[in-house]
Amino acid sequence: MEPWPRLRLGEDMQDKTTTADQAMALIRDGDVVTTTGFVQSCIPEMLHAALEKRFLDKGHPRDLTLVMCAGAGDSKGLGTGRLHHEGLLKRVIAGNFGRMPKVAQAAMDEKICGYNLPQGVISQLYRACAAGQPGLFSKVGLHTFVDPRYGGGKVNKKTQEDIVKSHVIDGEEWLFYKATKIDVAFIRGTSADPSGNISMEKEALTLDCLAQAMAAHNNGGIVIAQVERIVEEGSISPKDVKVPGILVDCVVVADPPEMHRMNYGVMYDPGLSGEIRVPTKGMLKMPLDQRKIIARRAAFELPPNGAVNLGVGAPDGVAAIANEEKVTPYITLTTEAGAVGGVLAGGSSFGSSRNAHAIMDQNQMFDFYDGGGLDLTCLGMAECDAWGNVNSSRFGGKLNGSGGFINISQNSRAVVFAGTFTAGGLQIALEDGQLRIVQEGRNRKFVQDIEQITFSGTYASSRNQPVLYVTERCVFQLTDRGIELIEVAPGIDIDRDILAHMSFRPLMENVIEMDARIFQDKPMGLLDDLLNANLADRVTYEAERNMMFVNLEGWSIKKKQDVEDLTRVLEEACKKTGRKVKSIVNQNGFRVAEDLYEDYMKSVVYLLKRYSVTTAHFSTSAFMRLKMREALSSRSLRPHIFETSEEARVALEGSGASGMRG
Incomplete structure (x- = not known):
């Protein structure tokens, strides 16, 4: 190819300004x-x-x-x-x-x-x-449609050249992207x-x-x-x-100046450029609709002192919830575009932030993400299958593209996929804290086979990555056996409103009701939950029977701080008694993030050996009981796991209670 007919203004004068037409004349065919x-x-x-x-x-x-x-x-x-x-x-x-x-x-x-x-x-x-x-080695894209074993990112048959190749280096899989x-x-x-x-x-x-x-x-x-x-x-x-x-x-x-708008919906906003700081109290409050319900439930997963990424659509509402609930100072919201901190903007301003702490170059932000800097991401989803695979890139006959979805979802410590349960015309109503489906969406999102794998649930499960799927009516979690229904909104019938609109049957072992506060149009007190401010209220002690009751029902361990807080609260309660105690632990609806289960079990063993005479756990989840038995047995502890609180109480009060001892 011939060299450019360069506009070498610097050889004769320093002024590089020119017209758009003159600049375009420099671009060659091909x-x-x-x-x-x-x-x-x-x-x-x-x-x-x-x-x-x-x-x-x-x-x-x-x-x-x-x-x-x-x-x-x-x-x-x-x-x-x-x-x-x-x-x-x-x-x-x-x-x-x-x-x-x-x-x-x-x-x-x-x-x-x-x-x-x-x-x-x-x-x-x-x-x-x-x-x-020559290019870039990365693990990003493994086991998705970008992986050459699944298409190599090609969008059609006309595209033949392979610009993504797979390699094994020191026993690990890598993708090489050609520059x-x-x-x-x-x-x-x-x-x-x-x-x-x-x-x-x-x-x-x-x-x-x-x-x-x-x-x-x-x-x-x-x-x-x-x-x-x-x-x-x-x-x-x-x-x-x-x-x-x-x-x-x-x-x-x-x-004209309109050709240089800040974005298509905003001519100029100095709050977005960081030239001024704007008051956040006056920001509009979201109406209590399906989008806000989803954002509110997702917000319960926010990690204090953690770095968070929010996707476009339903997920970006989490930023507004964090602001409403006065949580923003305790988390750092980020966007893949480079914004760090502040209140993330939505709509046409998506990607930017008001009162940002910093603006990084986009490639540097992805270095941070790919290296494991993210504690949580909340992303949208178009389709999901029984194994937790998600499609957000090609669906409904349209080529949308993955955007930053693959980088972010694969490398964040924990992932929340957020979106309505069905799409196309869904209408809901809230009546006295109860959710009612007024009109069902035309299109199913939970399908037998997704069109394209943008996120591999199987790959995530193999790496013990915690993953939730949050909708306005229910919540699923990823397990190594597929996705499990774990929460249902008040007023929702599982058979009529959930299973009837899915192409597969999810695992169902211990379904609890979604937090009632999500469906009431008033502040939720989210900050206290995120900081575990009321965790001590879950522990009670009866001195006459030397019995301690630990109610973990509906509570979740989502971050290391939760393990530390639970250990501290239980240790303080035990120390106050002045003796070793008998204890009953309610684990109905209790959830431990997969990558934190080992940390949780170390805490359990520590507390058992130091403060327990005998302890019984109970849960209606057969899988939770089995997992606890295996974990305790592998640590040379005799498990005492029951299905109901009554069984646990009888076992502890009975003369033959064996408990859990080293």
């Missing part, structure tokens, strides 16, 4: 073009419009490869949706296709080649390109000086602009930056320069 943007935010709209116009007017450039991380459009034709015209694109490598439906349709119609790769992988591949590396060299990078900033130094003071996010610019520049390509304004040479502080002018070839000033 080039690989990357662009920035996240959902509806930080999109270089003028550059997309200018590229579309040049193709329609001149017929060139054509046969381009588009590389992008997240969706960048309004799903109605703006952003990368402008690039759908036949002949303009030859190939697309993207994390998300849903924001450009006509491009997605072209791929489904076999008119273009296409790959759907994890958003974080593409983000990190920009760095690999910039460093001249695609970048010829042209579209980036966006707020201010530029004539030398092309770019700052982002009014942007909500920084995304991958630096890595994209470096990837194109180091490949001998061109970097075109869209900005709001030109400022005097040297007026941008060096530490405020996000992309140095050495990487930038062309600077285009957005005109």
Whole structure:
């Protein structure tokens, strides 16, 4: 391919400003073009419009490869949706296709080649390109549709080249993602000086602009930056320069200003750019509908002092619940786009945050996620099967794409999938704290076979990853035997409202009622629950019989702090008695996260050996009883596990009680 007819302004003068039309004239047929943007935010709209116009007017450039991380459009034709015209694109490598439906349709119609790769992988591949590396090794995507054993991320039959390969290194499975060299990078900033130094003071996010610019520049390509304004040479502080002018070839000033909106629903909000801090008390309260019910139940899984990611849709309502319940100061909410802390924004502003603590580059945020930095993620789901596999990428005849879903769901310590039980026309009503299904959704979400595996329940179970599936009417959990129904909303009939609308029968061993507070339109007191402030109320002691009762019914161990808090509360209660005690533990509806079961059992053994004369546990769950028996027996303790409280009481009070002793 011939070299670019470069606009080498720096050889004669320093001013790199030009028009959008002049910049588009530099793009050649067959080039690989990357662009920035996240959902509806930080999109270089003028550059997309200018590229579309040049193709329609001149017929060139054509046969381009588009590389992008997240969706960048309004799903109605703006952003990368402008690039759908036949002949303009030859190939697309993207994390998300849903924001450009006509491009997605072209791929489904076999008119273009296409790959759907994890958003974080593409983000990190920009760095690999910039460093001249051949690609990226990652575990992200194993056992999903991105795994070459299940399609390699190809979206149609026309796409033949393998850009994802599997390898075994030191006995461990890895995926290798081939880097695609970048010829042209579209980036966006707020201010530029004539030398092309770019700052982002009014942007909500920084995304991958630096890595994209470096990837194109180091490949001998061109970097075109869209900005709001030109400022005097040297007026941008060096530490405020996000992309140095050495990487930038062309600077285009957005005109009219609507071409440089913060996002498609917000012209400009200084609270999102971090230029001011806004009061959170005045933020709108969510109405008590199905979305809020789901968000409220999901919020019970929030880990104090932990890092949390929230997906789009029902999950982003968790941020509003955290604010309503005054929980926000005790957790750190994040987005894959780079926002850390504050109150995460929803709607057109999704991905950004008001009163953020920090804004990281997107690729660095995915480093944090992939390395295990996330304590919890709450994500949406389109389909789920009996083994807990989730599809959020291709369903209902549409190619949506995985976005950051695969990176986030595979690497978060715990996962909550959140969404309505059925889709398409679902209507509910709340009457005196009871949930009633007024109109059932047309489409089932819990199906026999999902169209595409975006999350592997089997893989998650093999790694003891705690996973919940939260809907407005019930909650499931992932087990090594498939998904189990564990909670049902008040007013809901299991046969009529749940099983009748599933294509498989879930495990059902110990179903309890969802917390009644979720369905009442008043504060839930969530903070006390998350901090275990009332945990001591679950322990009572009868001195005359030297009997301690521990009520763990409906309680969950979701984080290490829960194990520590339970151990502390029980130890304090035992010490107050001044002697070893007989105890009965109610484990009905009690749940322990899979990856914390060993920690929990170490606490149980410690307390038994130090403070117990004899202890009986009871649970209606046969699986819980079996698991406790096996765990205690393996530690040379004789288990005393019963199905009912009466059996446990009789055993302890009877003369032949053997208890659990070392």
